Amino acid sequence: MNLPGWVWAVTITAFLVMIAIDFYLVARNPRDPSFRECVAWVSFYIMAAVVFGLILTGTAGATYGGQFFAGWLTEYSLSVDNLFVFVIIMSRFAVPVQYRQKVLLIGIVIALLLRGVFIAAGAQAITRFDWLFYLFGAFLIYTAIKLVGPQQEDEFSENVALRAVRRVLPTTESYHGASVLTRIDGRRMVTPMLIVMVAIGTTDLLFALDSIPAIFGLTQEPYLVFTANTFALMGLRQLYFLIGALLDRLVYLSKGLALILAFIGVKLVLEALHHDGVGWAPEVPILASLAVIIGTLLVTTVASLLKTRRDGQRAPQPTAVPTGTTDDQPRTPEVAMAERDAS
Numbered sequence: 480m481n482l483p484g485w486v487w488a489v490t491i492t493a494f495l496v497m498i499a500i501d502f503y504l505v506a507r508n509p510r511d512p513s514f515r516e517c518v519a520w521v522s523f524y525i526m527a528a529v530v531f532g533l534i535l536t537g538t539a540g541a542t543y544g545g546q547f548f549a550g551w552l553t554e555y556s557l558s559v560d561n562l563f564v565f566v567i568i569m570s571r572f573a574v575p576v577q578y579r580q581k582v583l584l585i586g587i588v589i590a591l592l593l594r595g596v597f598i599a600a601g602a603q604a605i606t607r608f609d610w611l612f613y614l615f616g617a618f619l620i621y622t623a624i625k626l627v628g629p630q631q632e633d634e635f636s637e638n639v640a641l642r643a644v645r646r647v648l649p650t651t652e653s654y655h656g657a658s659v660l661t662r663i664d665g666r667r668m669v670t671p672m673l674i675v676m677v678a679i680g681t682t683d684l685l686f687a688l689d690s691i692p693a694i695f696g697l698t699q700e701p702y703l704v705f706t707a708n709t710f711a712l713m714g715l716r717q718l719y720f721l722i723g724a725l726l727d728r729l730v731y732l733s734k735g736l737a738l739i740l741a742f743i744g745v746k747l748v749l750e751a752l753h754h755d756g757v758g759w760a761p762e763v764p765i766l767a768s769l770a771v772i773i774g775t776l777l778v779t780t781v782a783s784l785l786k787t788r789r790d791g792q793r794a795p796q797p798t799a800v801p802t803g804t805t806d807d808q809p810r811t812p813e814v815a816m817a818e819r820d821a822s
Contacts, residue, residue, distance in 0.1 A: 510580075511579065511580075517718075517720045527710065532547045532548050543703065546765050547707055548769055549765060549772055553693055554708050556736060558711050559729075562718065565719055572674065572678070574675055579719075582672065585680075586683070587679070589676065589681070589683075590683035593680065594712075598708065602699070605695060609754065616743075618744070620745065624737075626733045627733075652671075654671055655670050659672045697765070730783045732783065743768070749761060749762070750763070
């Protein structure tokens with residue numbers, strides 16, 4: 480795709496406008512969002528991605544449109560896995576309920592900026608070093624094998640960037656509203672609000688170590704990689720609140736993600752061999768990739784929900800129903816995590 484600069488400018492400006500509107504709404508009324516609100520926003524971002532993909536298909540062709548949809552679905556499914564760690568970060572830093580939206584929004588913006596740098600570097604490296612396809616493919620297959628193996632309890636450990644922030648910047652012990660900076664005894668200090676934003680943004684970059692190679696296995700077009708990643712992350716904040724109660728029910732999620740990563744890893748290696756003149760190595764069509772990704776996600780979701788439903792029917796029924804939730808207010812991810820730990 481030889482895109483003129485104005486296409487990049489218009490695309491980035493549109494994303495910035497969407498983020499600005501989102502940030503304005505969050506800053507104006509900080510609160511835990513309702514279930515209906517989460518459904519509306521997640522639906523909006525999904526529809527925006529679908530419309531973008533259809534426009535791309537109509538203007539650039541079905542091949543590029545299929546590459547975008549395959550990349551977006553892959554990034555979106557891998558982003559769901561990030562929510563487990565986001566739940567742990569929120570709990571560890573005891574983020575007040577009304578400020579969770581702001582923390583997630585700014586953390587995701589940080590993640591977008593870092594991923595942008597990562598994507599630019601990856602695109603340049605791939606054009607100059609063809610052997611990286613072998614490396615990416617092997618890494619994705621290795622990651623898939625790890626996902627299939629025994630899973631350890633989710634943990635959060637402070638990364639290098641977060642430790643550097645703590646070491647360099649004086650930090651208060653408690654929150655001061657939604658402020659990231661405050662002044663105590665005449666000394667300017669940062670609050671835990673900044674620390675948790677950095678934690679979410681930089682932790683997401685660690686997840687990008689497998690998601691970025693995965694999407695480069697589906698398309699080598701930087702524009703498609705960038706837009707697919709952006710659309711996948713844009714609705715992640717509302718998805719956090721919407722499916723927090725469903726995270727524990729997606730028991731086969733890691734297995735499905737492992738299959739997708741392994742498939743893309745093999746696809747990368749085969750395409751690298753094909754480009755190097757190995758006659759028996761085929762190129763996997765993008766429609767086949769899209770079918771594998773969609774089929775795996777559907778089977779994984781349905782099988783997970785059926786299993787948890789059967790397990791729930793066999794389990795003894797509780798004698799009391801917890802109060803404090805309504806149909807309009809989703810069960811928070813922290814409550815879901817606590818219930819899982821208690822069981």
